[in-house]
Amino acid sequence: NKRTKIKTLLAGEFVGQDVTVMGWVRTFRNNQFIALNDGSTNNNIQVVVALGMLDDATLKRITTGASLKITGEVVASLGKGQKVEIQAKSLEVLGDSDAEKYPLQPKKHSLEFLREIAHLRFRTNTFGAVFRIRHSLAFAVHQFFNERGFVYLHTPIITSSDAEGAGEMFRVTTLPMEGAPRKEDGGIDFGEDFFGKSTNLTVSGQLEGELGAMAFSDIYTFGPTFRAENSNTTRHLAEFWMIEPEMAFYDIEDNMNLAEEFIQYLIRYAMKHNAEDLEFLDQRLAEEEKQKPQAERSEMGLLEKLRFVVDNQFERITYTEAIDILLDSPAYKKKKFKYEVKWGIDMQSEHERYLVEKHFKKPVIVTGYPAAIKAFYMRMNEDGKTVAAMDILAPGIGEIVGGSQREERLDKLEQRMKDMHIPTEEMSWYLDTRRFGTVPHAGFGLGFERMVQFVTGMGNIRDVIPFARTPKNCEF
Numbered sequence: 001n002k003r004t005k006i007k008t009l010l011a012g013e014f015v016g017q018d019v020t021v022m023g024w025v026r027t028f029r030n031n032q033f034i035a036l037n038d039g040s041t042n043n044n045i046q047v048v049v050a051l052g053m054l055d056d057a058t059l060k061r062i063t064t065g066a067s068l069k070i071t072g073e074v075v076a077s078l079g080k081g082q083k084v085e086i087q088a089k090s091l092e093v094l095g096d097s098d099a100e101k102y103p104l105q106p107k108k109h110s111l112e113f114l115r116e117i118a119h120l121r122f123r124t125n126t127f128g129a130v131f132r133i134r135h136s137l138a139f140a141v142h143q144f145f146n147e148r149g150f151v152y153l154h155t156p157i158i159t160s161s162d163a164e165g166a167g168e169m170f171r172v173t174t175l176p177m178e179g180a181p182r183k184e185d186g187g188i189d190f191g192e193d194f195f196g197k198s199t200n201l202t203v204s205g206q207l208e209g210e211l212g213a214m215a216f217s218d219i220y221t222f223g224p225t226f227r228a229e230n231s232n233t234t235r236h237l238a239e240f241w242m243i244e245p246e247m248a249f250y251d252i253e254d255n256m257n258l259a260e261e262f263i264q265y266l267i268r269y270a271m272k273h274n275a276e277d278l279e280f281l282d283q284r285l286a287e288e289e290k291q292k293p294q295a296e297r298s299e300m301g302l303l304e305k306l307r308f309v310v311d312n313q314f315e316r317i318t319y320t321e322a323i324d325i326l327l328d329s330p331a332y333k334k335k336k337f338k339y340e341v342k343w344g345i346d347m348q349s350e351h352e353r354y355l356v357e358k359h360f361k362k363p364v365i366v367t368g369y370p371a372a373i374k375a376f377y378m379r380m381n382e383d384g385k386t387v388a389a390m391d392i393l394a395p396g397i398g399e400i401v402g403g404s405q406r407e408e409r410l411d412k413l414e415q416r417m418k419d420m421h422i423p424t425e426e427m428s429w430y431l432d433t434r435r436f437g438t439v440p441h442a443g444f445g446l447g448f449e450r451m452v453q454f455v456t457g458m459g460n461i462r463d464v465i466p467f468a469r470t471p472k473n474c475e476f
């Protein structure tokens, strides 16, 4: 007998037919009603076991968390909130679950608790919804770029370039297997020497991505990125996924337009394909908001916010304007900011969120950052002190995109690298793009988890990646 997924079953016309479903028990009531879930949707299928159909020993094995295979007839349901249910004809317990030990009891668990049992949290409604949406968004990323003729370029995970100057890097070394002969005994013990130079896990695929853009015009990368962030924040992970498009013949305006269109496209995609899961998260968030004091509640619900974001253009301001707004804000005057505000600072999350949540009440694109706080490859503006950078700031998070028009003028780029003590000889491969047919070009990086946070409304980045890596946390 073929298995029918519960999502398919609930959406289709199966009444009167026999089907087989497999899944995990969420609840079992009155020795009669099983709520079964297989992860295809948060909705369970109710299976009715006729009295006397199963012996006592089997009934005892139907516990929360146990896995079952059930065949039965689909019938119209009289119960509230469900169109159909299954009248069981045969039932097989595939795997038992000790009810005393199973950590996921049929009640609402806190996100903190679920983080401690991250290996089982996929089986909850909240994480079911979050990770189905994450899946959809990843799919939409490829669809967006594919529709626009971008080439998906796989940039390396092990690199020897230390270009971003962002977080700390993870070094790559080799270790001999335990008990294996060391190098001096004829073994393969390369240590840091495998590549003949020091290497690290990539912090960004951009520099390599630029090489691709200089041949294919439009490329994007979408892969894991590693930063030994020592910051315990709700928006930093040591391992995260980043989407980095890089486009030849683009200036900073084109870059902003593409990034805005991209973010709206991803949200629209999720609204279309994950309506049910978004509805669930919207409700969940609404309940959470009710627990907060009136003044701290957000003005919009999740779905309302997403609809607003796709229907309205993002605000665009310069860095200088942003600083002026902050200096002029009630928050600043009442000393509400923890970090200092003045021209030249790298804005903190609290500043970014103020601009988005309190001042403009919509996503904001900030351009023209001070050169001193940005990476070497960004194009210098005419004023000689700001660069053609752009960050996109989102509600609840702050920065979700960092991008720029790149410095395509060889002399200016070399000068900037010298000023910043970046060895130009080692980066000769990069400078070749400026030596041979250089063109204006631009690109950006969107942190995938921050995007998932934005769409799902989850407050902590640890809750939107299946296996979070943060300081002191790498369980499996």
Ligand code: ATP
Binding pocket: 164, 166, 167, 227, 229, 235, 236, 237, 238, 239, 240, 242, 399, 400, 401, 402, 403, 445, 446, 447, 448, 449, 450
């Ligand atoms: P932040 O200011 O939050 O530390 P950043 O400016 O260091 O971010 P960029 O180097 O601009 O980050 O990277 C591009 C994008 O990658 C960011 O806009 C963000 O969405 C994402 N990102 C950066 N660091 C992290 C991290 N540690 N965990 C998750 N996403 C990240």
Ligand code: MG
Binding pocket: 166, 167
């Ligand atoms: Mg950073």
Ligand code: MG
Binding pocket: 399, 402
């Ligand atoms: Mg930043």
Ligand code: MG
Binding pocket: 391, 399, 401, 402, 403
């Ligand atoms: Mg940035």
